[in-house]
Amino acid sequence: METIYTLKKQDLKPWLESLAQDSDVYVPARDRDNSLVDFFNLSEIKDDLGFGQGQEKRYVLDLVEKTKRSPKQVMYPHWEDLLDFSYEKDPENIEDEKIKLSVSQEAPNSIIFGLKSCDCQAIAKMDAVFGQGIVKDPYYMKRRENTVLISLGCDTVFEDCFCTAVGGSPYGFDHTDLGLMEDGDHYVVFVYTKKGNALAQASNSYLAKADAKDGQDYKSRMQERGRKASEKMSSMWPKTAVEDMAEHLNKAFDASQWKKVSQQCISCGACTFVCPTCYCFDIRDDKDNRQGKRYRCWDFCTSYLYTLEASGHNPREDIQKRYKNKVNCKYNYNFQRQGHLYCVGCGRCVEVCPVDMDIRQIVAAVLKSKQP
Amino acid sequence: MAKKLTETIIAKAEELFDQVEVMAGYSKGSNPLKVSPCFIEKKQDLDQLIFDKLCINNLATYAYRLSKQVKGNIGMVLKPCDAKAVNQLISEELIDRAACKMLVVGCAGVLDHQKISRHLGGARVFSANIGPETIEVETAEGKKELKTADFYADKCHWCSISDQDMGGDVFVENQQKLQAPKKDRFEDVKQLEKLDLDQIEAYWKDEFSRCIRCYACRNVCPLEVCQDQCIVHLDFPNWQSQKVVPSENKFFQLIRVMHLAGRCVECGECQRVCPQNIGLLKMMKKMNQQIETLFNFTPGMDVEAKPPLLTYKTVEENIEEEELI
Ligand code: SF4
Ligand code: SF4
Ligand code: SF4
Ligand code: SF4
Numbered sequence: 273m274e275t276i277y278t279l280k281k282q283d284l285k286p287w288l289e290s291l292a293q294d295s296d297v298y299v300p301a302r303d304r305d306n307s308l309v310d311f312f313n314l315s316e317i318k319d320d321l322g323f324g325q326g327q328e329k330r331y332v333l334d335l336v337e338k339t340k341r342s343p344k345q346v347m348y349p350h351w352e353d354l355l356d357f358s359y360e361k362d363p364e365n366i367e368d369e370k371i372k373l374s375v376s377q378e379a380p381n382s383i384i385f386g387l388k389s390c391d392c393q394a395i396a397k398m399d400a401v402f403g404q405g406i407v408k409d410p411y412y413m414k415r416r417e418n419t420v421l422i423s424l425g426c427d428t429v430f431e432d433c434f435c436t437a438v439g440g441s442p443y444g445f446d447h448t449d450l451g452l453m454e455d456g457d458h459y460v461v462f463v464y465t466k467k468g469n470a471l472a473q474a475s476n477s478y479l480a481k482a483d484a485k486d487g488q489d490y491k492s493r494m495q496e497r498g499r500k501a502s503e504k505m506s507s508m509w510p511k512t513a514v515e516d517m518a519e520h521l522n523k524a525f526d527a528s529q530w531k532k533v534s535q536q537c538i539s540c541g542a543c544t545f546v547c548p549t550c551y552c553f554d555i556r557d558d559k560d561n562r563q564g565k566r567y568r569c570w571d572f573c574t575s576y577l578y579t580l581e582a583s584g585h586n587p588r589e590d591i592q593k594r595y596k597n598k599v600n601c602k603y604n605y606n607f608q609r610q611g612h613l614y615c616v617g618c619g620r621c622v623e624v625c626p627v628d629m630d631i632r633q634i635v636a637a638v639l640k641s642k643q644p
Numbered sequence: 645m646a647k648k649l650t651e652t653i654i655a656k657a658e659e660l661f662d663q664v665e666v667m668a669g670y671s672k673g674s675n676p677l678k679v680s681p682c683f684i685e686k687k688q689d690l691d692q693l694i695f696d697k698l699c700i701n702n703l704a705t706y707a708y709r710l711s712k713q714v715k716g717n718i719g720m721v722l723k724p725c726d727a728k729a730v731n732q733l734i735s736e737e738l739i740d741r742a743a744c745k746m747l748v749v750g751c752a753g754v755l756d757h758q759k760i761s762r763h764l765g766g767a768r769v770f771s772a773n774i775g776p777e778t779i780e781v782e783t784a785e786g787k788k789e790l791k792t793a794d795f796y797a798d799k800c801h802w803c804s805i806s807d808q809d810m811g812g813d814v815f816v817e818n819q820q821k822l823q824a825p826k827k828d829r830f831e832d833v834k835q836l837e838k839l840d841l842d843q844i845e846a847y848w849k850d851e852f853s854r855c856i857r858c859y860a861c862r863n864v865c866p867l868e869v870c871q872d873q874c875i876v877h878l879d880f881p882n883w884q885s886q887k888v889v890p891s892e893n894k895f896f897q898l899i900r901v902m903h904l905a906g907r908c909v910e911c912g913e914c915q916r917v918c919p920q921n922i923g924l925l926k927m928m929k930k931m932n933q934q935i936e937t938l939f940n941f942t943p944g945m946d947v948e949a950k951p952p953l954l955t956y957k958t959v960e961e962n963i964e965e966e967e968l969i
Binding site: 304307336337340341350351428430431432532535536538539540541542544545546554556557558559567569572575576577622623626627628630 | 673674675676678679680681682683701705706761762765767768769770784854856857858859860862863864871872877879882885886887888913916917919920921
């Protein structure tokens with residue numbers, strides 16, 4: 273049986289601070305200056321971070337709200353340098369020019385604390401994108417290997433949460449290293465992996481081992497809590513639809529519904545950039561005279577430029593084709609490729625969309641219209 | 645009241661519908677504080693239309709795209725301030741006056757859901773009941789009553805458009821009159837200008853450290869019709885790095901400001917849609933202030949007027965020429 277620990281709430285702060293001594297620890301916090309909840313690097317905001325309500329600091333730890341952006345940028349930053357290049361001439365023979373390349377990548381030890389279950393599922397999906405197949409992405413993988421995930425079960429379900437509709441659950445701890453459950457004046461800490469175990473053992477001045485009987489009790493309570501939270505979630509489509517979703521979407525590829533549901537989309541990158549499972553990137557050069565950097569940066573499939581070809585032809589000229597791709601990527605293509613949906617039901621895209629596109633309703637509408 | 649207004653709008657839209665191929669309007673949103681733009685192609689679907697205090701979106705965002713997409717005329721439900729954007733597009737000859745049927749609805753002010761959410765410390769709202777005096781919202785922490793007057797969109801506080809002014813094809817009168825308390829349009833700009841340059845620089849650096857370059861601000865703008873060919877994405881020459889760092893993010897925003905000089909109608913959409921709550925409108929207002937002093941021009945008020953930066957005069961009244969050496 274896995275080991276179970278408890279952590280007193282008052283020890284949370286010193287524990288995280290001790291972890292921050294040799295890792296970058298990311299914590300969800302609200303920036304009061306602009307009401308945004310995001311993951312912040314603890315060592316960067318430490319002096320301005322309050323651990324409870326009522327403290328007059330700029331940031332306050334927030335373990336209830338969803339962060340506006342997903343934690344994907346810890347392992348897959350918005351942009352990163354892939355290599356440095358320079359053109360160098362041979363002083364003896366100036367006709368002869370060589371390109372010099374160098375690669376340097378930082379992959380600090382990182383800990384993400386306070387992940388929601390949906391974000392954890394999403395990281396597992398990212399792992400499949402970057403870490404499977406013939407070529408593994410070294411930039412992502414190096415960071416990923418050095419990252420430990422600490423999740424916290426959700427008891428508050430928001431209007432735009434739908435993890436249960438896509439196969440997740442509020443206490444779905446299956447991809448985390450440590451899973452936390454809030455419990456009165458302490459947290460119960462469940463260990464799931466070797467990485468998690470190592471971290472827990474190194475934290476023995478803060479974590480106390482629970483005895484077997486308490487452990488059993490905590491476990492059954494966790495299951496109960498998960499069940500309760502799931503019940504609060506709205507169901508957008510029948511659960512069984514997940515298995516046939518790909519088939520339905522294939523059939524609905526030419527459905528007239530697509531135009532109707534996507535006409536209001538303004539082709540921005542908001543939904544993609546906050547989504548924990550969107551992984552597309554572009555590769556560009558910033559060149560200054562004879563040297564420069566090649567870097568990659570997030571790209572978004574709702575953009576006109578995403579499929580614009582060098583000839584000037586654009587196979588996805590209309591927004592309806594682009595939005596259709598977005599939905600199919602998440603609910604169809606990746607289901608066929610990887611065997612699971614590439615939407616974890618976090619609802620972030622629903623929240624940020626400037627024109628109120630709701631992917632749940634859109635999928636539901638398209639599922640209804642099987643005929644072209 | 646809202647119900648009666650909506651009924652009148654639907655009735656007027658029905659009358660107008662024979663002349664248009666598609667009608668852009670508001671419909672019920674996915675969230676209690678949002679409405680959703682909708683595009684109606686069949687007369688019997690007009691009953692989806694709604695109009696209330698949450699209709700903050702400027703549907704002129706779609707005017708240019710729709711007019712390129714459909715062969716016939718387009719119809720739009722517009723607040724008087726939204727009509728400014730359509731007027732500006734007409735005056736720039738980007739859309740054809742005759743092909744755009746404007747259904748202008750008198751406005752009692754619209755609410756800014758971002759302000760409500762900020763007031764609630766970012767907490768999500770499960771349900772809302774909106775009245776002229778109070779807003780009742782329910783969040784994870786329970787029920788709260790808010791004062792409606794505190795949550796109007798900024799632009800409503802200095803709106804001085806008389807409803808019938810906007811040259812629409814049909815006008816629907818609103819029994820309720822503008823309820824937003826009057827405020828100074830440049831208050832936030834003035835506050836910022838009181839600081840010294842270093843502090844202003846630091847302020848914008850902090851703001852733009854949050855920008856995620858999602859381009860929502862650009863794409864929602866009714867006047868940024870060139871978004872698919874935007875210079876910020878060009879490879880050759882590489883004007884703008886795609887690296888998301890404060891200096892580049894600010895540069896992107898300055899491009900927007902320059903390209904909207906004498907065009908921006910201050911509809912506030914760019915600021916409203918920014919997922920990172922960046923106060924973009926200050927920049928736009930500052931530019932408009934300059935344009936007003938230099939050229940005595942307010943965008944969107946007159947379809948016949950030529951926007952000052954789309955034309956030239958041999959002698960500008962308010963600009964002193966530098967002497968040629
Ligand atoms: S769905 Fe919304 S957020 Fe996504 S690209 Fe379209 S307008 Fe932007
Ligand atoms: S598509 Fe939307 S709901 Fe699904 S994972 Fe992405 S942001 Fe979350
Ligand atoms: S909407 Fe906000 S975050 Fe997005 S590009 Fe504009 S300023 Fe940046
Ligand atoms: S720049 Fe912003 S305020 Fe001005 S017209 Fe465009 S969206 Fe509206």
